Amino acid sequence: MPSVIERPVAQSSGDWHREAADLIASYGHAIDDGELDLWPQFFTPNGIYHITTKENHEAGLPIGIMRCVGRGMMIDRVKAFRTANIFEPHAYNHIVGYPMMSYDETTGCVTARSNFQVIRIMETGRMDLYATGKYLDVIQKEGGSLKFRERIVVLDSRNVDVLLVVPL
């Protein structure tokens, strides 16, 4: 992705830019509001969601922490969250930084990178910085709205506190 100073100004404006930024923002809001059932809908039907660590990502290793290929696996994750998995109730607050994006006219895809911090709030009231990292997204138009064709979540740390059951 060209840096902001190399990029023509005209390319950084336009509807796709605002729409993609909205997608990235509303994704975090949906999870933070506990609307996990919406989560798979942020992806294209064959979309990929992958949480990994910086260490794995940079070494090109294929296994990270969570990998869903297609909405079906995401729906299974949500179902497992609702009815099978056991954990202490908690919520997230996503702080997502300004996304850097580029648009490929031939594929019609937006490539985006944004940094995030996620604070985890326990029912006891305890709040912790739970995760930091970057989203590497490939976004495309699907049925009139933008969806993630791929969202790679690269965690800065190799270490997860306690467990991970709610997607980041």
Added chain:
Amino acid sequence: MLTTPQPRSAPTTPAMDFKWPAEGIARAPYRLFTDPEIYKLEQERIFRGRAWNFLCLDVDIPKAGDYRTTTIGETPVIVTRDHDGKVHAMVNRCAHKGALVCLKKQDSVASLTCVYHAWNYGLDGQLKGVAFRNGLRGQGGMPTDFDVARHRLQPIRSESICGMIFGTFSEEVEDVETYLGPDMAQFMKRSLDRPLRVLGTHSQTIHNNWKLYAENLRDSYHATLLHTFYTTFKVNRLDMDGGIILSDGKWHHLSFARRARLQEAAEYSEAKVHSANYESALEGPELLHAWDEFDDGITHSIQTVFPNMCIQFTLNSLAIRFFAPKGVDKTELFWIYLGYDRDTEEQSQMRIMQSNLTGAAGLVSLEDGCINEFVQRGTRNDPECASFMEMGGRVAESEKNSRATETAVRGFWQGYRGIMGF
């Protein structure tokens, strides 16, 4: 309470006022999970005692000059490979002032140099050179009788088996294969004795004493009750054909199951366990695409090695888990996902998909991240009370026909009492 350090050579005499309940290994006093003096004694008698600790994989340090850092208990450790291909393990602590010598998780170096005063060591840990040994312009320097040959990084005995490197501070403990015993060694070879490939790693901080996780690994009773994803999708149920094999010393174990011979047990439908109320159809069934990897029909196995590791096969998802105590109520749990060099692309893809089952976000394992903490929080104010573990009897014996037993947990405590002198 213990007020002075106890001699390391006397593990048979209790070091403190601690007394095991008369019921024996079917009880574990909660004090074991919270007492800092016991924790300190474990560092000495277990992690620096007569036990083999998992350090890293052979493939983590493939070339001469490669090093890897890890810990044995809380002691920082370096593992290197020298120019003859020989593996060396040593304490990560400069022989001069005690600073850490290696700071990265892994690197490739010509020699090891402490950043503090540039003391320089060979890949075998032997001191090679000391900065300003002869002083500057004839002033200062080491005494004339200073001999580099008499200083080195504290060596740790190491041995490699099935692509894994183990280390021990003990000169007395038998070799790794004897330490494992014939049953454990045989199954370890079945799972790992071919060139390995690392597919990914991560770690998890769990807020509990390390022994609660060691128990949890050996607790075949909880597997399908707590981890309900398993039960619901019939990936693994207690009514599957399977069992538990304990090593001669009882402290290592192997739990295995065969998926193919699944039989419906009436207890599941009648017991109304919460594991039964989930739809059995996956929207993304490719999660569980698997192939029969071994002739023995075993599709699930957990094999522990006392004190700090296990080898897991969940369908085709092969992983090594090992854990490092980080204080009396904190443990770091490491996951190393593996495949074999010989795997086809299709097989690799299946291992990758199935990795969703385990790990910090594992569909069938994530509960272990919190359940041991629930025990820690539930027990910390009552050190004199004890857990009750009589499922499957009161002794620690192999049970080849059922996994509805706590026999391997009792086996852990039998081994623990022996090495701790409790």
